[in-house]
Amino acid sequence: MAKQLSVVAHTPHSNVLELIQSQLGSFHASETAIANSILKDPTRTSTMNITQLATHSKTSVSSVVRFSKTLGFRGYPEFKMALVGDLSWKSAKQFDTEFLDGGITPTDSLSDIIEKVTYSDARAIESTAEKIDIATFKKVIEIFEKAKMIGLFGLVSSGFVAMDFQSKLNRLSKRAIAWTDFHSAMTSIAVLEKGDVFVAITHSGTTVDTVDAMREFKERGVTIVLITNAMRSPAVSLADYVIHTAARETTFRSGATASRIAQLTVVDCLCVALAQRNWSGTKSALDLSRAAVSIRSGKNHTYRPRGGN
Amino acid sequence: MAKQLSVVAHTPHSNVLELIQSQLGSFHASETAIANSILKDPTRTSTMNITQLATHSKTSVSSVVRFSKTLGFRGYPEFKMALVGDLSWKSAKQFDTEFLDGGITPTDSLSDIIEKVTYSDARAIESTAEKIDIATFKKVIEIFEKAKMIGLFGLVSSGFVAMDFQSKLNRLSKRAIAWTDFHSAMTSIAVLEKGDVFVAITHSGTTVDTVDAMREFKERGVTIVLITNAMRSPAVSLADYVIHTAARETTFRSGATASRIAQLTVVDCLCVALAQRNWSGTKSALDLSRAAVSIRSGKNHTYRPRGGN
DNA sequence: CATTTGCTGAAAGGATTTTTCACGGGGGAG
DNA sequence: CTCCCCCGTGAAAAATCCTTTCAGCAAATG
Numbered sequence: 001m002a003k004q005l006s007v008v009a010h011t012p013h014s015n016v017l018e019l020i021q022s023q024l025g026s027f028h029a030s031e032t033a034i035a036n037s038i039l040k041d042p043t044r045t046s047t048m049n050i051t052q053l054a055t056h057s058k059t060s061v062s063s064v065v066r067f068s069k070t071l072g073f074r075g076y077p078e079f080k081m082a083l084v085g086d087l088s089w090k091s092a093k094q095f096d097t098e099f100l101d102g103g104i105t106p107t108d109s110l111s112d113i114i115e116k117v118t119y120s121d122a123r124a125i126e127s128t129a130e131k132i133d134i135a136t137f138k139k140v141i142e143i144f145e146k147a148k149m150i151g152l153f154g155l156v157s158s159g160f161v162a163m164d165f166q167s168k169l170n171r172l173s174k175r176a177i178a179w180t181d182f183h184s185a186m187t188s189i190a191v192l193e194k195g196d197v198f199v200a201i202t203h204s205g206t207t208v209d210t211v212d213a214m215r216e217f218k219e220r221g222v223t224i225v226l227i228t229n230a231m232r233s234p235a236v237s238l239a240d241y242v243i244h245t246a247a248r249e250t251t252f253r254s255g256a257t258a259s260r261i262a263q264l265t266v267v268d269c270l271c272v273a274l275a276q277r278n279w280s281g282t283k284s285a286l287d288l289s290r291a292a293v294s295i296r297s298g299k300n301h302t303y304r305p306r307g308g309n
Numbered sequence: 310m311a312k313q314l315s316v317v318a319h320t321p322h323s324n325v326l327e328l329i330q331s332q333l334g335s336f337h338a339s340e341t342a343i344a345n346s347i348l349k350d351p352t353r354t355s356t357m358n359i360t361q362l363a364t365h366s367k368t369s370v371s372s373v374v375r376f377s378k379t380l381g382f383r384g385y386p387e388f389k390m391a392l393v394g395d396l397s398w399k400s401a402k403q404f405d406t407e408f409l410d411g412g413i414t415p416t417d418s419l420s421d422i423i424e425k426v427t428y429s430d431a432r433a434i435e436s437t438a439e440k441i442d443i444a445t446f447k448k449v450i451e452i453f454e455k456a457k458m459i460g461l462f463g464l465v466s467s468g469f470v471a472m473d474f475q476s477k478l479n480r481l482s483k484r485a486i487a488w489t490d491f492h493s494a495m496t497s498i499a500v501l502e503k504g505d506v507f508v509a510i511t512h513s514g515t516t517v518d519t520v521d522a523m524r525e526f527k528e529r530g531v532t533i534v535l536i537t538n539a540m541r542s543p544a545v546s547l548a549d550y551v552i553h554t555a556a557r558e559t560t561f562r563s564g565a566t567a568s569r570i571a572q573l574t575v576v577d578c579l580c581v582a583l584a585q586r587n588w589s590g591t592k593s594a595l596d597l598s599r600a601a602v603s604i605r606s607g608k609n610h611t612y613r614p615r616g617g618n
Numbered sequence: 619c620a621t622t623t624g625c626t627g628a629a630a631g632g633a634t635t636t637t638t639c640a641c642g643g644g645g646g647a648g
Numbered sequence: 649c650t651c652c653c654c655c656g657t658g659a660a661a662a663a664t665c666c667t668t669t670c671a672g673c674a675a676a677t678g
């Protein structure tokens with residue numbers, strides 16, 4: 001059979017359902033029955049095999065084959081493919097925002113929860129990306145490059161972000177230190193001097209310890225960069241440069257979940273941008289740190305998968 | 310097999326190509342061959358039957374079946390349907406894969422970088438969500454509920470995730486402890502006993518210390534839950550329950566950035582699901598911990614924004 | 619070097635789809 | 649009014665396609 005290219009390939013979204021609708025008048029009895037079965041629940045149909053569809057429409061297998069051919073497909077599988085493609089195309093267009101914006105309720109199923117949480121996480125990332133001011137971002141990169149040392153500060157959730165930030169900066173062979181409480185920051189306040197950077201990370205921008213730390217470093221002439229969600233806050237007034245995140249926390253998410261993910265995204269962007277700045281230097285630094293990890297991994301870093309499930 | 314509706318029904322546009330990409334590292338020889346065949350010309354693949362694909366990739370029919378199953382589908386037809394749906398969805402969205410899949414280049418502008426990084430982060434989240442097996446997820450929740458104590462383990466990046474996880478679980482008044490190196494875990498190995506849970510977090514699933522820790526706790530009769538990106542790895546073989554993430558690391562992202570975000574998403578989902586389980590109890594626990602934070606915040610937790618930039 | 623482990627593809631086995639064919643109802647010609 | 653032809657229909661056979669099993673073999677392990 002030399003004639004390979006299927007209808008699917010020719011017409012990516014041929015809107016099968018509409019095609020069926022338009023042909024409804026010219027169908028025979030059994031064809032109409034099949035058509036109705038499909039139109040009634042297209043999604044369900046797309047998961048049925050030919051026998052099931054025949055039974056469901058109270059017709060026969062052969063009729064389904066004929067039906068598929070009548071519509072211009074080479075057979076049932078091809079029709080089904082077209083239907084699947086069609087449906088997924090449609091579902092991509094109409095996103096069910098209402099459902100997802102409502103927050104978690106006691107009756108939500110596990111898949112509802114997963115869908116809602118991930119949607120809001122993904123959303124936080126995208127909104128943050130849109131919100132980043134390129135000019136500020138660029139300035140921050142430049143300041144980072146010039147700084148001999150970078151201090152990072154955050155509490156709890158934001159503290160993990162700070163630590164993550166530190167490990168990434170170190171990987172780029174950039175000197176950085178993360179503090180996750182006020183007193184340790186004060187203890188080593190002397191590591192930052194004029195020309196260095198202090199990065200404060202806080203969702204609300206009102207956390208007392210963070211604001212206090214910012215003030216202390218500012219007095220020493222250290223440049224203050226802030227990663228925060230609030231447009232206005234004590235922290236914002238103190239900072240020299242502010243990068244805003246855009247995360248909305250809902251009922252069950254007061255653990256600053258989405259905000260933390262948005263913060264991490266900012267960190268990612270900053271690090272990648274920094275890395276790009278001195279491409280060649282970075283490459284080798286990355287290789288170095290990766291090599292170090294390999295050595296430590298020792299015995300079986302040459303592992304190759306061998307099956308099982 | 311009473312096992313519910315197919316993958317296709319659950320996830321209308323499960324980015325199959327992305328999924329394959331993310332697993333490229335953990336594939337066997339024949340699987341890699343098949344993957345390359347598909348990635349090289351997905352559209353063409355979507356019109357092939359299993360025999361053609363086997364021939365085209367110079368492997369065997371059985372390998373293609375295994376490949377499909379490895380990706381989480383019930384068989385080849387299901388994989389093909391997912392692929393078809395995926396492709397038509399992409400063409401509908403005018404997908405610019407080349408731009409985004411190419412990794413960061415020295416000539417990318419800052420906005421390019423931001424777009425690429427956030428795209429891949431957001432994508433990691435979405436792919437992970439689509440990949441989570443509800444049955445396993447549910448089982449894990451139940452085990453968490455029953456456990457008197459939960460141990461969390463991860464190194465570096467994954468360690469931050471473990472710590473974050475701990476703080477969230479504690480917030481839900483669930484006893485949990487995070488370890489970020491092998492020796493501290495061994496020192497307090499006795500805190501977990503039969504009926505408790507040990508959660509290992511590792512992107513590759515091959516990190517020696519993590520695998521060793523899993524083994525030690527497993528010997529004590531502790532239930533092992535694993536959060537990882539690889540479908541197969543020493544860690545996977547050891548674990549009782551595996552929750553897969555779906556993150557692809559590109560050139561400048563070897564700091565396990567996207568994977569860490571995917572892991573955090575899983576953590577979010579688990580915590581929210583746990584919280585929902587005992588709604589009323591959680592509410593008060595959350596209120597409690599929030600109140601505690603407020604008290605500590607002390608002096609100006611009543612601050613109201615007043616302007617500034 | 620023996621042993622285990624587990625990937626691989628050929629072939630058997632099972633499922634699904636397509637084709638063939640006989641049945642039977644409806645309409646037109648004799 | 650009856651016979652015959654046409655054609656829609658579904659059961660069953662045939663073909664195709666997919667899945668499972670099994671033996672061989674290569675790599676890793678002790």
